[in-house]
Amino acid sequence: MDMEKLVSLCKRRGFIFQSSEIYGGINGFWDYGPLGVELKKNIKDAWWQDMVRNPPPGPDGEEIQMVGVDCSIIMNPKVWVASGHVGTFADPMRKCSMCGHFVRADQLWEALALCTWMNSLIQEFTPVTGHIDSPRLLKWAQGKGKRLAPNLALVRNPHVVLSFLATRVNGQPDAPPDLKEMTQYFATEQLHATGLQDPCPVCGAALGDAKPFTLMLESHTGTEKTEESKVYLRPETAQGIFVNFKNVLDSTRLKLPFGIAQIGKAFRNEITPRNYTFRSREFEQMEIEFFCHPEQSMKWYEYWRDVRKGWYTKLGIKSDKLRPREQGDKEVAHYSKATTDIEYLFPFSDEPQELEGVAHRGDYDLKQHMQHSGKDLTYFEEELWAKADKSAYGGDKKKEQEAKSKMPYRYLPHVIEPSAGADRFTLAVLCEAYTEDQAPDEKGVMQERIVMKFHPRLAPIKAAILPLVNKEGMPEIAQKLYRELKAEWNVYYDDGGAIGRRYRRQDEIGTPWCFTIDGQTLQDQTVTIRDRDSLKQERIPIAQVGEEMRRRLRSE
Ligand code: GAP
Numbered sequence: 001m002d003m004e005k006l007v008s009l010c011k012r013r014g015f016i017f018q019s020s021e022i023y024g025g026i027n028g029f030w031d032y033g034p035l036g037v038e039l040k041k042n043i044k045d046a047w048w049q050d051m052v053r054n055p056p057p058g059p060d061g062e063e064i065q066m067v068g069v070d071c072s073i074i075m076n077p078k079v080w081v082a083s084g085h086v087g088t089f090a091d092p093m094r095k096c097s098m099c100g101h102f103v104r105a106d107q108l109w110e111a112l113a114l115c116t117w118m119n120s121l122i123q124e125f126t127p128v129t130g131h132i133d134s135p136r137l138l139k140w141a142q143g144k145g146k147r148l149a150p151n152l153a154l155v156r157n158p159h160v161v162l163s164f165l166a167t168r169v170n171g172q173p174d175a176p177p178d179l180k181e182m183t184q185y186f187a188t189e190q191l192h193a194t195g196l197q198d199p200c201p202v203c204g205a206a207l208g209d210a211k212p213f214t215l216m217l218e219s220h221t222g223t224e225k226t227e228e229s230k231v232y233l234r235p236e237t238a239q240g241i242f243v244n245f246k247n248v249l250d251s252t253r254l255k256l257p258f259g260i261a262q263i264g265k266a267f268r269n270e271i272t273p274r275n276y277t278f279r280s281r282e283f284e285q286m287e288i289e290f291f292c293h294p295e296q297s298m299k300w301y302e303y304w305r306d307v308r309k310g311w312y313t314k315l316g317i318k319s320d321k322l323r324p325r326e327q328g329d330k331e332v333a334h335y336s337k338a339t340t341d342i343e344y345l346f347p348f349s350d351e352p353q354e355l356e357g358v359a360h361r362g363d364y365d366l367k368q369h370m371q372h373s374g375k376d377l378t379y380f381e382e383e384l385w386a387k388a389d390k391s392a393y394g395g396d397k398k399k400e401q402e403a404k405s406k407m408p409y410r411y412l413p414h415v416i417e418p419s420a421g422a423d424r425f426t427l428a429v430l431c432e433a434y435t436e437d438q439a440p441d442e443k444g445v446m447q448e449r450i451v452m453k454f455h456p457r458l459a460p461i462k463a464a465i466l467p468l469v470n471k472e473g474m475p476e477i478a479q480k481l482y483r484e485l486k487a488e489w490n491v492y493y494d495d496g497g498a499i500g501r502r503y504r505r506q507d508e509i510g511t512p513w514c515f516t517i518d519g520q521t522l523q524d525q526t527v528t529i530r531d532r533d534s535l536k537q538e539r540i541p542i543a544q545v546g547e548e549m550r551r552r553l554r555s556e
Pocket of ligand 1: 235236237268277278279281283285354419421
């Protein structure tokens with residue numbers, strides 16, 4: 001599937017627009033149009049319904065306890081010190097000494113593989129054998145190179161660079177330089193003074209060393225912009241849940257295990273926002289912090305990993321594009337026992353990319369907030385203590401207090417965190433739905449069509465109501481049906497143009513069903529229901545349309 005076609009459809013039909021487009025846009029920010037906002041809302045509603053209000057039964061068939069919160073975006077900055085974001089939430093960045101371009105250190109070689117000058121230069125040598133043809137490289141440096149990579153050492157000082165390279169190639173004929181080393185030679189002018197350099201993907205100049213670049217977006221509260229008034233736009237919704245753990249516990253009758261969920265905006269000053277909405281600077285998360293007994297934490301980790309993968313499949317993501325990937329020892333955070341990324345194979349990448357992370361976070365967050373706030377965030381097993389045999393303490397209150405203050409009665413819960421991106425899943429749903437096929441027009445001639453095969457629960461518009469012609473009482477019947485259905489669902493009334501064209505307009509925005517009111521409706525009070533995917537048309541009594549929609553939405 002071609003991303004450009006999807007991006008164009010999303011703009012044309014009002015799913016996604018560039019933010020502040022009339023002013024040239026702003027990198028990393030997006031707006032959802034009339035259909036996009038419905039699609040994303042349906043995704044968030046489905047998540048809330050399936051994870052918070054009606055989660056699947058637990059590993060032993062028991063009911064799961066889940067509640068929600070909606071916390072402020074700006075919180076006390078101490079939250080972000082405790083969570084570790086102020087100190088460590090940063091990407092290693094390298095700056096070009098000549099053009100000032102920044103590139104993420106861990107993505108440099110990916111960026112070079114895609115850049116124009118590198119793709120041109122690579123035609124002039126043989127990276128596998130290390131074979132170099134100096135006159136050819138010289139010609140490139142003095143021609144195309146000057147235009148494409150004016151600051152590359154090979155372009156600025158070709159004779160010196162080529163002599164260093166020839167010495168290296170001839171000196172170790174059995175171990176020719178690989179593509180990376182060769183590229184570094186092309187970027188190095190003063191080998192003895194600097195060692196091998198890495199080039200800028202934009203202009204070819206040597207890049208500086210990697211330095212941390214914070215992803216936290218800052219603002220200020222109050223009248224003065226000082227260090228004291230500095231605040232952060234939250235980079236994740238999770239911390240709002242952790243700092244409210246005690247509030248939720250004290251204001252409800254919840255007992256462990258239970259989960260707290262939140263949907264909300266998060267902000268990250270991503271250096272290279274890219275791939276449409278995939279990596280944005282403002283996005284929405286759907287996060288759960290599931291608090292449980294430490295000894296049961298692996299069981300809950302496995303439960304949430306499987307539940308979350310199953311949810312994507314249930315909503316129409318094909319299993320061959322969906323991959324749960326357990327992070328390796330080196331990747332996983334130091335406090336985490338295990339993390340699984342649920343990934344989706346987007347059309348813009350050869351490798352599946354993260355939709356959601358399911359992390360076993362141990363007691364890291366509660367412990368951090370307990371230390372930094374000085375507030376007790378431990379959990380007390382009241383029922384266990386009430387049932388405990390206390391004879392061993394011989395009525396000694398001090399001993400009892402001591403016993404109560406530790407395991408198995410008091411402890412910090414462990415946390416399993418399924419953290420999903422609402423915008424990432426919206427993008428995956430759009431990619432998955434985009435289909436080009438053929439459908440017959442009114443004359444039965446097959447025509448190309450674009451159809452968005454959304455799962456009916458997610459489709460922005462659930463049904464279209466179409467009077468075949470604008471006369472003979474058909475519009476009146478159609479209007480009545482429309483009014484009935486719109487009390488329950490987002491439905492659309494369309495009486496403009498040939499019926500085939502109206503069907504195709506609905507196919508392109510993924511409306512699962514079209515109800516057509518025609519001549520026969522006037523006689524027997526039936527309508528046709530046309531299915532977007534199978535193109536099958538059936539007649540059903542008009543009085544049963546609502547029930548039929550309810551049935552189909554339940555069974556899909
Ligand atoms: N509380 C854990 C946490 O925030 P994360 O892996 O950094 O973990 C969770 O983010 C999810 O949020 C990701 O799996 C992704 O779906 C979404 N996300 C993260 N950064 C994003 C960005 N720049 N643009 C869009 N979505 C993003």
